[in-house]
Amino acid sequence: xxxxxxxxxxxxxxxxxPTLCGQSGDIAxxxxxxxxxxxxxxxxxxSDSVLAAEWRVQxxxxxxxxxxxLAAARAGLARDPDNxxxxxxxxxxxxxxxxxxxxxxxxxxxxxxxxxxxPAEQRPSDLARVERFERDAxxxxxxxxxxxxxTTRARWISLALLAASLAALVRLMRx
Amino acid sequence: MAGAAGxxxxxxxxxxxxxLAPWFGTSSRVWTNVIGIILLALSLGYLLxxxxxxSQRPRRALSWTLLSAALWTAWLPFLAGPVCRWFLPDGLGxxxxxxxxxxxxxxxxxxxxxxxxxxxxxxxxxxxxxxQRTELSSAGSAGGRVLGWSTLGSLLGTFLTxxxxxxxxxxxxxxxxxAGLLFVLGASLALSERGRATAAxxxxxxxxxxxxxxxxxxxxxxxxxxxxxxxxVYQSVRAIEDRRWGExxxxxxxxxxxxxxxxVWIAREGLLGPGYYYDLFALPAWWSGARERxxxxxxxxxxxxxxxVLRGAxxxxxxxxxxxxxxxxxxxxxxxxxxxxxxxxxxxxxxxDARAALxxxxxxxxxxxxxxxxxxxxxxxxxxxxxxxxxxxxxLAPGGWLAVNVGGFGFDDPVVRALGGTVARVFPGAVAxxxxxxxxFILFARREADVPTPSDPSFRYDGAGAATLLPALSLPSxxxxxxxxxxxxxxxxxxxxxxxxxxxxxxxxxxxLAATR
Numbered sequence: 001x002x003x004x005x006x007x008x009x010x011x012x013x014x015x016x017x018p019t020l021c022g023q024s025g026d027i028a029x030x031x032x033x034x035x036x037x038x039x040x041x042x043x044x045x046x047s048d049s050v051l052a053a054e055w056r057v058q059x060x061x062x063x064x065x066x067x068x069x070l071a072a073a074r075a076g077l078a079r080d081p082d083n084x085x086x087x088x089x090x091x092x093x094x095x096x097x098x099x100x101x102x103x104x105x106x107x108x109x110x111x112x113x114x115x116x117x118x119p120a121e122q123r124p125s126d127l128a129r130v131e132r133f134e135r136d137a138x139x140x141x142x143x144x145x146x147x148x149x150x151t152t153r154a155r156w157i158s159l160a161l162l163a164a165s166l167a168a169l170v171r172l173m174r175x
Numbered sequence: 176m177a178g179a180a181g182x183x184x185x186x187x188x189x190x191x192x193x194x195l196a197p198w199f200g201t202s203s204r205v206w207t208n209v210i211g212i213i214l215l216a217l218s219l220g221y222l223l224x225x226x227x228x229x230s231q232r233p234r235r236a237l238s239w240t241l242l243s244a245a246l247w248t249a250w251l252p253f254l255a256g257p258v259c260r261w262f263l264p265d266g267l268g269x270x271x272x273x274x275x276x277x278x279x280x281x282x283x284x285x286x287x288x289x290x291x292x293x294x295x296x297x298x299x300x301x302x303x304x305x306x307q308r309t310e311l312s313s314a315g316s317a318g319g320r321v322l323g324w325s326t327l328g329s330l331l332g333t334f335l336t337x338x339x340x341x342x343x344x345x346x347x348x349x350x351x352x353x354a355g356l357l358f359v360l361g362a363s364l365a366l367s368e369r370g371r372a373t374a375a376x377x378x379x380x381x382x383x384x385x386x387x388x389x390x391x392x393x394x395x396x397x398x399x400x401x402x403x404x405x406x407x408v409y410q411s412v413r414a415i416e417d418r419r420w421g422e423x424x425x426x427x428x429x430x431x432x433x434x435x436x437x438x439v440w441i442a443r444e445g446l447l448g449p450g451y452y453y454d455l456f457a458l459p460a461w462w463s464g465a466r467e468r469x470x471x472x473x474x475x476x477x478x479x480x481x482x483x484v485l486r487g488a489x490x491x492x493x494x495x496x497x498x499x500x501x502x503x504x505x506x507x508x509x510x511x512x513x514x515x516x517x518x519x520x521x522x523x524x525x526x527x528d529a530r531a532a533l534x535x536x537x538x539x540x541x542x543x544x545x546x547x548x549x550x551x552x553x554x555x556x557x558x559x560x561x562x563x564x565x566x567x568x569x570x571l572a573p574g575g576w577l578a579v580n581v582g583g584f585g586f587d588d589p590v591v592r593a594l595g596g597t598v599a600r601v602f603p604g605a606v607a608x609x610x611x612x613x614x615x616f617i618l619f620a621r622r623e624a625d626v627p628t629p630s631d632p633s634f635r636y637d638g639a640g641a642a643t644l645l646p647a648l649s650l651p652s653x654x655x656x657x658x659x660x661x662x663x664x665x666x667x668x669x670x671x672x673x674x675x676x677x678x679x680x681x682x683x684x685x686x687x688l689a690a691t692r
Contacts, residue, residue: 035649036649037650037651060650063611063647063653064450064610065609065652066612067585071691074691098268098271099688102691143271147271147274150262150263150264151274151278154278154282154283155282157286158281158282161285161286165216168219169219172226
């Protein structure tokens with residue numbers, strides 16, 4: 001397949017960085033040195049599985065493995081359904097991959113998490129961010145719906161025209 | 176008359192594929208749909224023509240069918256955009272759009288070309304009837320002459336359309352030219368039948384079509400400008416400049432384009448950054464520890480991006496010796512003009528198929544890059560077969576490299592697996608690397624040697640951009656050693672279902688995506 005501009009340009013959108021705490025120290029250093037292989041290995045040693053997931057998302061995204069990063073975000077959210085960073089990164093990755101369904105589902109859950117656990121002073125800006133992501137997700141969903149409608153339309157029109165042509169052929173063949 | 180109608184039929188059929196190409200590409204599915212619909216329309220036209228021939232005034236019926244065909248053909252360039260967009264909405268990525276190509280192109284072909292082809296199909300029986308009535312000849316004699324002229328005309332229309340009309344006049348004027356010829360034939364018949372009013376009536380919409388019936392590809396998004404467009408013998412090619420991401424970037428797109436590109440240019444030579452598979456072509460020289468001369472052949476040169484990347488990202492002091500093969504001369508022309516392709520410092524063979532050209536090349540390349548694509552998504556059958564890979568191996572120096580660019584969604588993607596398995600049958604020790612931030616994989620293979628993985632000491636790159644290139648390839652999920660496939664899975668000259676594998680790849684990717692939600 002020839003190259004994809006959409007995925008290449010997505011590298012310009014940075015993800016939300018993981019929490020920097022004691023456990024992150026070594027990984028952050030390896031990550032900064034671009035030793036993604038060692039950094040990823042180190043995440044498996046972490047006792048905090050959610051923080052490990054945050055780092056995996058970061059590392060896999062930096063290495064350009066967007067599906068892997070999205071899967072890591074989902075795995076982290078399964079353990080911590082109120083993690084705002086993972087929601088943001090997950091939605092961002094789903095948008096990059098053009099998956100409107102996943103993006104809007106993550107946005108919805110993200111919005112709920114902000115309302116439940118988000119710091120009150122950051123809530124307006126967080127909600128504004130969700131809204132921006134939701135708009136992009138809605139655009140993707142609308143495209144997906146258009147694509148589905150176009151498929152149905154194309155199928156029915158083709159079949160109808162073919163059937164009409166064949167009927168006309170049969171009719172014309174009768175002397 | 177029959178000859179001209181035959182020529183017009185072939186012109187419409189061949190140009191039809193090109194008219195659909197900006198939306199649906201020119202895959203074998205699109206060709207099959209166009210040929211099928213035209214054949215259906217012609218058979219309808221023959222039977223309808225036979226009915227009309229039984230009327231008292233077949234000349235008048237013939238003039239009507241010719242004028243109707245002329246009018247419909249004249250408006251095809253104008254109608255193509257709205258009709259195709261109805262069946263393939265704008266804004267879809269290549270991977271989503273591919274699924275619509277089969278039904279979308281079938282529907283668009285039916286709506287756009289069925290009426291004109293039915294009218295053209297009527298010409299044969301009507302012409303035959305007229306010949307028979309005027310000359311009082313036998314049905315066999317009249318039929319033989321009409322068929323002879325019609326087939327000769329078709330032959331002429333075939334060659335003229337592909338080699339002259341489309342490349343020189345462009346699509347819109349090809350259709351308008353065909354419409355003009357049909358109008359002249361129809362009008363002259365109408366006039367001989369005292370149908371001056373009919374001819375005059377048809378002239379108005381035809382004149383309007385000549386003024387405003389043009390193929391519109393839609394305006395590029397804000398920040399993107401079209402530098403040049405060409406209708407080559409093979410495809411629609413265009414060079415665009417994208418300024419949306421800071422540094423201006425030029426992209427070469429063919430046919431439907433969508434969100435994909437065939438060649439890339441940025442102002443400096445060297446690595447392009449994550450998302451651009453060309454960067455990986457620079458690695459074999461580093462992994463081999465090349466010091467002196469490095470002979471490279473690129474099969475599917477496009478506008479020459481691989482040359483620019485290698486020039487800027489190869490080890491210092493290395494002498495690069497380039498050969499590039501590109502089937503489409505329009506790509507090379509745009510490459511020289513907008514993509515920094517310097518045909519003086521490299522040997523560029525254009526207008527020749529890569530496999531045929533390979534046989535004429537020397538047999539001591541250090542690197543052969545296979546980046547040939549037909550219709551955006553398919554590596555051509557004859558270049559992805561085991562036999563072709565063996566020929567490539569025979570053109571490599573001992574220890575020489577083959578790098579194959581292939582699209583897919585994972586190491587278990589049907590296309591990656593089949594092609595990777597075939598590569599491994601010819602080159603044991605081959606490795607597939609996933610290109611960061613893309614849908615591409617590069618299959619690396621070596622003649623009589625193994626390809627390094629990140630744990631090998633030779634896995635290094637010290638050129639510009641080193642901070643991003645190798646780290647992204649060093650993850651366990653970024654590479655896989657290729658396993659030879661069995662005889663039943665191997666791609667060969669005899670059996671190569673790469674077209675089907677491509678569709679299966681998309682289906683599998685969508686199923687997997689749905690399963691992860």
